[in-house]
Amino acid sequence: MKNKSNSRQYNTRMVKGKTQVKKVKKLKLVVYFIIFQVLFGIATAPIIVYYSPFFTNLRKNIVGTAMSTDSHEFIATLFLSQKQIDEIIGSGKASVAMTQDLSKVNIAYKDKGIKFSKINGNKFNGYMVIIDDPTRVKVGYSSKLGITGQKTSQIAKENNAVAAINGGGFDDKGNNSTAIYTGDGALPIGLIISKGNLIFPKPNDLNHQQVYKGVAAINGEGDLIVGDFTVDQLLNKGVKEALSFGPTLIENGQETTDFTSQGADPRTAIGQRRDGAIILLTIDGRQGLQAGAELEDVQKVMEQEGAWNAVNLDGGASTTMYYNGKVQNSPSDKSMERPVPTAIYVTN
Amino acid sequence: MKASKRIFVWIIISLVLQCSVYVFLDKVYYAPEGNIKYTDVTPQVPQKKITPKVVLNSYAKNISLSDDLCYTAYISNGQVTVVDTNTGKATGNLTYASGVKCLAYTWIPHSDVVIIAEELNGKQIKFYSYDAEPEKQEKVEIGSAKDSVPAGRNVTVDMRISDQTGVLYVKVGYSETLDKIYRIDRNETINRIVATNVGIMAEDYDDDQLAYEDLVHDTIRTDYTPKPRIAISGVYKPGLIGSDENDNFYVGNGVEQSSKVYYGKLTDNTSSWKNISLGTMVKNNSIVITQNGNVYIVDRENSKVTDAKSNKSYSYEGNFWQINDGYIVYTDGGKLMIKKM
Numbered sequence: 009m010k011n012k013s014n015s016r017q018y019n020t021r022m023v024k025g026k027t028q029v030k031k032v033k034k035l036k037l038v039v040y041f042i043i044f045q046v047l048f049g050i051a052t053a054p055i056i057v058y059y060s061p062f063f064t065n066l067r068k069n070i071v072g073t074a075m076s077t078d079s080h081e082f083i084a085t086l087f088l089s090q091k092q093i094d095e096i097i098g099s100g101k102a103s104v105a106m107t108q109d110l111s112k113v114n115i116a117y118k119d120k121g122i123k124f125s126k127i128n129g130n131k132f133n134g135y136m137v138i139i140d141d142p143t144r145v146k147v148g149y150s151s152k153l154g155i156t157g158q159k160t161s162q163i164a165k166e167n168n169a170v171a172a173i174n175g176g177g178f179d180d181k182g183n184n185s186t187a188i189y190t191g192d193g194a195l196p197i198g199l200i201i202s203k204g205n206l207i208f209p210k211p212n213d214l215n216h217q218q219v220y221k222g223v224a225a226i227n228g229e230g231d232l233i234v235g236d237f238t239v240d241q242l243l244n245k246g247v248k249e250a251l252s253f254g255p256t257l258i259e260n261g262q263e264t265t266d267f268t269s270q271g272a273d274p275r276t277a278i279g280q281r282r283d284g285a286i287i288l289l290t291i292d293g294r295q296g297l298q299a300g301a302e303l304e305d306v307q308k309v310m311e312q313e314g315a316w317n318a319v320n321l322d323g324g325a326s327t328t329m330y331y332n333g334k335v336q337n338s339p340s341d342k343s344m345e346r347p348v349p350t351a352i353y354v355t356n
Numbered sequence: 357m358k359a360s361k362r363i364f365v366w367i368i369i370s371l372v373l374q375c376s377v378y379v380f381l382d383k384v385y386y387a388p389e390g391n392i393k394y395t396d397v398t399p400q401v402p403q404k405k406i407t408p409k410v411v412l413n414s415y416a417k418n419i420s421l422s423d424d425l426c427y428t429a430y431i432s433n434g435q436v437t438v439v440d441t442n443t444g445k446a447t448g449n450l451t452y453a454s455g456v457k458c459l460a461y462t463w464i465p466h467s468d469v470v471i472i473a474e475e476l477n478g479k480q481i482k483f484y485s486y487d488a489e490p491e492k493q494e495k496v497e498i499g500s501a502k503d504s505v506p507a508g509r510n511v512t513v514d515m516r517i518s519d520q521t522g523v524l525y526v527k528v529g530y531s532e533t534l535d536k537i538y539r540i541d542r543n544e545t546i547n548r549i550v551a552t553n554v555g556i557m558a559e560d561y562d563d564d565q566l567a568y569e570d571l572v573h574d575t576i577r578t579d580y581t582p583k584p585r586i587a588i589s590g591v592y593k594p595g596l597i598g599s600d601e602n603d604n605f606y607v608g609n610g611v612e613q614s615s616k617v618y619y620g621k622l623t624d625n626t627s628s629w630k631n632i633s634l635g636t637m638v639k640n641n642s643i644v645i646t647q648n649g650n651v652y653i654v655d656r657e658n659s660k661v662t663d664a665k666s667n668k669s670y671s672y673e674g675n676f677w678q679i680n681d682g683y684i685v686y687t688d689g690g691k692l693m694i695k696k697m
Contacts, residue, residue: 041366048370056374066382126397129389136394156520156562159466180542189543190564192520272386295496297385305389312392325522325542332399338492341542342471342485344464347520 054087069302071096073271097269109260110231113316115284117141122170122354124331127291127309131272132301134291135329135336136313137171139354142230142286145278147175147202147249148351150193157193157347160328161335164353172330173276173288175224175350176200176251177322196349198252199239201225206239208349216240222254224278224319224352232280234259234319251321251350257307258318264307272299274327274340278352279310279318287313288352290329294340322348400491409444410692418461419677419692421685422468427488428692429461429470436461436472438488441692449493450486459513465561465601465647466519471498473513473526480504481513481528483540498524499544516559516566519601523564525549527557537568549579555611556640561601561647565622569596574611580622588618588626598645606645613637617651617664632664644679652679661697670697 057063057070071093074083084093121140127133139145148167150158157178164172176198180191199220200208209215218238225233225247233245234256242250255267257277274293280286289309293300301309303320310318325341326348339345406425416430421441429438434457438447452458455477461470468488472495475481482505483498505528512529522542529535535554539547555569567578567586574593576586586607588594595614597606603621608614615637620629632651634643643664644652651664654676661676661684662669672695674688683694 044363044366045370045373048367049374052370053374056371057378063378063382065386065388066378069386124397124399126395128393128395130391131385131389189541189545190521190523191542192562295494299385301389308389309392313394333402334400334489336399338487338494341522342464342469342496342498342524342544344467344469344485344519344522346522346542 058087058092067096068098068269069271071271072269072302073273075268076270076273094268098265098267108233108235108317110233112260113231113280113282113284115142115230117284120144121285124171124336127289129301129305132291132293132298132305134275134289134301134309135331136290136309137173137288137329137331137354138313139171139286139288140284142226142232142280142284143228144355145226145230145249145286145288146353146355147200147226147251148172148353149196149200149202149207150347150349153194153196153200153208153349155194157191157349159345159347160351161330161345163348163351164330167353168356169330169353170332170356171288172328172351172353173278173290173321174326174328174346174348175276175321175352176253176348177326178349193347193349199223199242199250200350201239201242201247201250204243204248206243214239220252222256222319223250223252224321225250230284232278232286232317234317251352253321254319255303256317256319257303258310258315261316263311267303270303272302272305273323274300274325275303275306275323276321276327277306277310277318278321279313279315281314282316287315287318288329288354290327290337291323292327292337292340294324295338300340321352400489403442406441406694408441408692408694410439410441411444412687412690412692414690416687419685419687420463421678421680421694422463422470422488423466423681424468425680425683425694427468429463431458431461434458436470438470438486440488447488447493450495459511460515462515462517464517464519471515471517471524473515475507475511478509479507481507481511481526483524483526499540499546505538505546514557516557518559518561518564520562521564523559525557525559525566527554527568529554537566539566551577556596556598558596558599558605560599560603560605560622562603565603567596567599567605567622569611576607578622583622586622586626588629591618594618595640597640597643600645600649601647602649604649606643606651608640608643610637610640613639614643617643619649634664646679646682654679663697668697670695 071084074080117140123138125136148163160172160174178193179195196208219236221236223237226249227246256264275291277289291301325346329337403426410428416432419430421428428441436458457475459473461472472484484495486495508530514527517524524540526538533553537549537551553571555571557568559566565580570577576596591609593611595608595611597608599605604619606619609616618629618631642654653662659672672684672686674686676686678685
């Protein structure tokens with residue numbers, strides 16, 4: 009009996025031992041499996057995404073987003089030639105020369121009509137303000153331009169505005185900082201015209217031949233002029249308010265195609281309907297699962313709202329929608345509003 | 357299973373998994389937006405009058421209000437709570453995972469957004485922003501997982517943020533003699549600044565300039581290269597008090613207490629800095645610099661706040677917490693009070 013019990017105990021120990029060995033083996037196998045999946049995934053992902061005939065949207069977004077940020081360009085340039093990058097994001101597409109036909113815009117309203125609405129999509133949320141009288145729309149700029157920028161809400165408040173969106177771009181470097189990503193809107197990029205006066209570049213620094221791309225300008229009648237112009241051309245057209253960023257999204261009711269994809273991001277844009285009403289649009293992004301909108305998405309929103317002409321403005325962390333005394337959207341940088349050099353505002 | 361067969365199966369699994377993710381991203385996440393809805397909404401309007409209705413328990417500490425006084429935040433039981441100052445009701449969606457302890461928080465100037473530093477299971481410190489305004493109430497993580505800041509036993513955190521540049525400086529105290537400063541920029545990249553034993557920290561509102569007390573050498577250092585130290589003629593051991601939104605840094609003529617406060621820009625020579633005499637020796641932590649550059653002396657024993665420039669005094673009753681936009685914020689018998697100065 010004793011022998012039998014000993015042998016049973018021995019057998020049980022043997023079985024337990026074997027089970028434990030099996031368990032360790034299984035665990036090792038799982039670890040190897042995970043390591044293999046990670047390494048194989050890293051090695052093959054660029055080949056599948058960049059070189060397979062599928063995943064066009066994904067490819068365009070990854071390359072577009074990477075190329076629009078200095079710090080992440082390597083995600084595209086490490087695996088693709090410049091020619092391949094251009095093909096994916098569509099740079100180098102022939103631009104269709106177009107002359108803006110402002111006779112098709114008949115300004116119908118001259119009252120104080122203004123509408124605030126929310127946009128909900130699967131990929132993004134945004135806000136839109138439609139102003140019936142386009143002559144109420146002005147370009148505002150930081151009162152300390154060259155030293156520091158101001159928040160869109162500050163520019164709006166200083167101009168007693170009812171609504172405002174951020175405007176043009178700027179060097180992402182503070183006035184007294186050597187580090188990048190510290191830009192406070194002090195140093196604008198592009199041009200600024202306000203109340204018929206050239207604000208930036210300073211008249212003495214102006215190169216009369218320089219063509220500014222992606223201009224959003226408003227003349228004395230309230231027409232939104234979009235496209236690429238020199239400062240002299242704009243002033244000759246009777247432009248009172250202007251800034252530039254781009255690209256132009258809609259011209260003469262037709263969607264433009266000659267821009268490169270920049271991926272999904274927060275966006276700001278301005279457009280005008282044929283009845284003269286101005287559309288101010290902001291779309292939030294870089295928050296949770298909502299990356300934001302692509303330029304094509306902004307085009308679509310503008311087109312659905314009946315925009316005859318529309319242009320994209322500075323987006324990303326700068327995107328701000330101010331209305332009724334408050335910032336209505338959620339800016340993407342730590343939820344805080346970013347200072348900018350210029351804003352487009354609506355007089356009260 | 358033979359090794360070659362196993363690897364073959366693993367390759368197939370990897371390709372299937374990868375392609376499933378890529379198909380989702382291609383056809384759903386990055387697909388052109390096809391379902392846009394437009395709804396007319398009533399825009400948010402600023403609250404005009406603030407009449408606090410906040411009752412706080414005795415464990416509530418670090419009580420402070422947003423710049424527009426609309427929201428009140430405090431730390432209680434290791435968690436930051438944000439309430440509507442006018443109603444006393446907690447704002448929505450500010451929740452914490454289990455094992456989280458809030459170490460500190462700070463309001464972003466001119467906003468209703470708080471930045472919260474959370475310690476997760478005693479291992480790492482993570483940062484979140486939270487906008488208290490209705491329609492926006494969402495907690496968003498700052499920085500990526502790879503950039504986390506290590507925690508430690510009894511770790512302390514102090515934060516300063518520049519309103520204009522968006523640069524956040526975080527002082528993490530690991531022990532009595534070991535502190536580290538981390539810099540989080542607008543791109544949400546986290547970098548460490550070389551510093552070991554740090555006292556008070558102050559950041560310029562407009563520029564990317566940090567000043568901090570180096571307690572090892574009893575000096576004030578800055579990250580502004582042309583002026584790595586703030587040295588004031590005749591002051592042997594200076595103490596950093598704070599900064600204002602006009603790029604001025606404020607320095608007391610003593611590390612613990614001061615009778616004179618010097619102030620000026622880092623870009624200017626300290627010999628041209630102005631100074632304010634306090635009349636008597638005052639503990640540095642009882643000197644408050646407001647955003648607009650006012651200097652106040654808080655006399656907690658006599659429940660009195662004195663404007664050091666005009667010498668005007670204002671009384672309050674209870675526990676002093678802060679000076680915010682020209683108001684004294686204090687609690688009296690657990691009730692939040694604000695008093696215009």
